[in-house]
Amino acid sequence: xxxxxxxxxxxxxxxxxxxxxxxxxxxxxxxxxxxxxxxxxxxxxxxxxxxxxxxxxxxxxxxxxxxxxxxxxxxxxxxxxxxxxxxxxxxxxxxxxxxxxxxxxxxxxxxxxxxxxxxxxxxxxxxxxxxxxxxxxxxxxxxxxxxxxxxxxxxxxxxxxxxxxxxxxxxxxxxxxxxxxxxxxxxxxxxxxxxxxxxxxxxxxxxxxxxxxxxxxxxxxxxxxxxxxxxxxxxxxxxxxxxxxxxxxxxxxxxxxxxxxxxxxxxxxxxxxxxxxxxxxxxxx
Amino acid sequence: xxxxxxxxxxxxxxxxxxxxxxxxxxxxxxxxxxxxxxxxxxxxxxxxxxxxxxxxxxxxxxxxxxxxxxxxxxxxxxxxxxxxxxxxxxxxxxxxxxxxxxxxxxxxxxxxxxxxxxxxxxxxxxxxxxxxxxxxxxxxxxxxxx
Numbered sequence: 001x002x003x004x005x006x007x008x009x010x011x012x013x014x015x016x017x018x019x020x021x022x023x024x025x026x027x028x029x030x031x032x033x034x035x036x037x038x039x040x041x042x043x044x045x046x047x048x049x050x051x052x053x054x055x056x057x058x059x060x061x062x063x064x065x066x067x068x069x070x071x072x073x074x075x076x077x078x079x080x081x082x083x084x085x086x087x088x089x090x091x092x093x094x095x096x097x098x099x100x101x102x103x104x105x106x107x108x109x110x111x112x113x114x115x116x117x118x119x120x121x122x123x124x125x126x127x128x129x130x131x132x133x134x135x136x137x138x139x140x141x142x143x144x145x146x147x148x149x150x151x152x153x154x155x156x157x158x159x160x161x162x163x164x165x166x167x168x169x170x171x172x173x174x175x176x177x178x179x180x181x182x183x184x185x186x187x188x189x190x191x192x193x194x195x196x197x198x199x200x201x202x203x204x205x206x207x208x209x210x211x212x213x214x215x216x217x218x219x220x221x222x223x224x225x226x227x228x229x230x231x232x233x234x235x236x237x238x239x240x241x242x243x244x245x246x247x248x249x250x251x252x253x254x255x256x257x258x259x260x261x262x263x264x265x266x267x268x269x270x271x272x273x274x275x276x277x278x279x280x281x282x283x284x285x
Numbered sequence: 286x287x288x289x290x291x292x293x294x295x296x297x298x299x300x301x302x303x304x305x306x307x308x309x310x311x312x313x314x315x316x317x318x319x320x321x322x323x324x325x326x327x328x329x330x331x332x333x334x335x336x337x338x339x340x341x342x343x344x345x346x347x348x349x350x351x352x353x354x355x356x357x358x359x360x361x362x363x364x365x366x367x368x369x370x371x372x373x374x375x376x377x378x379x380x381x382x383x384x385x386x387x388x389x390x391x392x393x394x395x396x397x398x399x400x401x402x403x404x405x406x407x408x409x410x411x412x413x414x415x416x417x418x419x420x421x422x423x424x425x426x427x428x429x430x431x
Contacts, residue, residue: 014378060365064317065310083320085372153365155292155302192401196364197355198423199297199416200382201393203401228291232408236298237364270397272379 002100002174002181006047007247007260008040009215009279010133012056012188014125015272017089020132033276036266037133043263043280044134044142049184051097052145053104053170055246056126056188057152059084062118068154069116071166073108074123074147075101082122091128091137097144100177104146107173113166123147130188133278152189152240156227163242164223167249174250187247189240191267192233193274202235203275209267211241212279216262219248237274251283258284294409297416301363309361312349315339316362319369328373355385387422 019030061082063069079094105117127147135142151157158166167185174183191208194200211234214222223245230239253259260281268276292300299305306313315336318324328335336346348356349370357367364381371381383393396402406414415423 018377059368060313060317060363061320064366065306065313083322085320085325085369087322153301153363154306155300194298194402195378195382196358196385197297197299197416198386198418198421199295199402199407200385201396201402202404202407202416203397204404205400207404231292231298231300232295233404236295236300269400272377273382273397273401275401 002177002179002183004171004174004183004185004250004252004283005049006184006280006282007251008134008184008186008281009244009247009277010130010186010188011190011271011274011276011278012126012129013271013274013276014084014129016276017125017129017132018086020137021090030271033268033271036268036276036278039264040134040278040280041136047282048142050143050181051100051183052143053148053174053183053185054127054130054145054188055148055150055186055243056130057240057243058149059124059126060153061124062121062149063151065154068151069118069149070151070158071113072116072118072149073101073105074118074121074149075105076119076121079121079123079147081128082124084124089125089128091132092140094123094127094131094141094147095144097146100174100181100183101146103177104170104173107176108166108169111169111172113169118149121147126188130186148246150243150246152243157239157242159227160223160225160242160245163245164219164249164254167246167251168254170246171250171255185247185250187244189243190234190238191241191275191277192235192238194235195237195273197236199235201273203269204233204235204238205267205269205275207233208275208277212265212267212277215244215248215279216260216281219245219254223249248281251281260284296407296410296412296414296418299358305361305363307361309363311339311341312345312357312360312362313366315341315349316366316369319373325373352384354381358385386424387426388424389426392424
């Protein structure tokens with residue numbers, strides 16, 4: 001059977017992708033950000049999964065106001081990087097895993113989560129920046145990726161509790177897939193940031209670090225935090241952090257297993273408008 | 286019974302909910318059209334003519350032409366859609382976000398390098414933080430004539 005072996009969490013700030021694409025990684029402003037991922041690149045190379053289940057949000061790219069799915073799973077064979085207005089990022093196309101994605105869709109819908117199934121879409125920086133941070137600039141991404149897009153653009157976004165429960169359903173779905181695949185689940189977005197209005201530029205390092213602490217040690221309690229606390233404390237766009245709870249809910253301890261091992265933790269302010277947060281948890285089992 | 290909107294008392298912040306989305310539908314869909322290079326070129330060549338092809342309000346068109354992102358948001362725009370205008374102009378997210386504070390680019394960048402805007406005084410309307418309505422615009426622009 002397939003199994004989830006680790007989860008990774010990271011911000012997906014577009015300016016990080018631009019810095020990488022434009023060769024600015026050694027500039028002091030950006031070097032400190034990329035240095036925080038040096039361990040992660042090494043770790044991923046040594047713990048190469050067969051599939052990455054990548055939770056992200058689409059930023060009005062594949063889904064404009066014509067169609068706003070709360071949870072959308074990409075079941076296609078491949079996904080092209082989108083032109084978000086600056087031209088497409090010069091990164092490899094994303095190869096999907098239609099068999100596992102279709103299996104997860106079927107299983108998770110039967111567990112009462114009403115996913116939208118997407119057989120054609122382009123992917124934006126929400127998905128490609130985490131891959132760049134964790135993989136650098138390879139000619140091809142190291143393994144197939146299942147894009148899982150969460151609506152965090154139009155309020156209300158799904159609650160933390162709903163995301164956490166969904167993660168648990170995804171774990172069950174993966175474990176019922178009849179092939180010995182090593183699957184990682186990544187949660188992306190955040191941390192504190194606000195991109196709009198006179199309150200733009202809000203950063204709350206204390207709240208962010210408390211979020212990281214609780215994500216590790218008390219994810220169930222963290223999942224009870226209401227939307228308004230994210231907005232008030234971490235900025236209107238900080239609400240992206242609910243997506244991290246999907247990945248966390250898929251870890252073994254939530255299903256009664258041992259606590260995960262924290263293998264890496266990084267936090268830095270700022271990258272553009274945003275606090276960068278990053279965590280890697282390995283399942284102990 | 287009305288829907289609970291607990292986010293209306295956060296200063297300097299507009300939550301893009303169903304009501305805003307309805308008001309801003311055509312404004313945001315116009316922005317989406319700028320994801321195509323041909324459309325970006327057509328828009329740049331004749332902004333007014335391009336906008337007139339969309340069933341947007343006159344207020345929305347004027348807000349776009351003046352690049353007043355706060356006004357665009359008040360009229361139903363969402364920042365991820367409005368970012369397509371910024372991209373068309375060659376602006377970064379930092380330049381766009383900073384423009385909504387009244388600060389200069391250098392002032393906003395310096396604030397971010399110093400750790401960003403503090404949440405203190407900026408959680409609820411009626412407090413005294415720098416994002417509160419009584420402190421706009423921020424930066425040197427707010428000190429002129431004071």
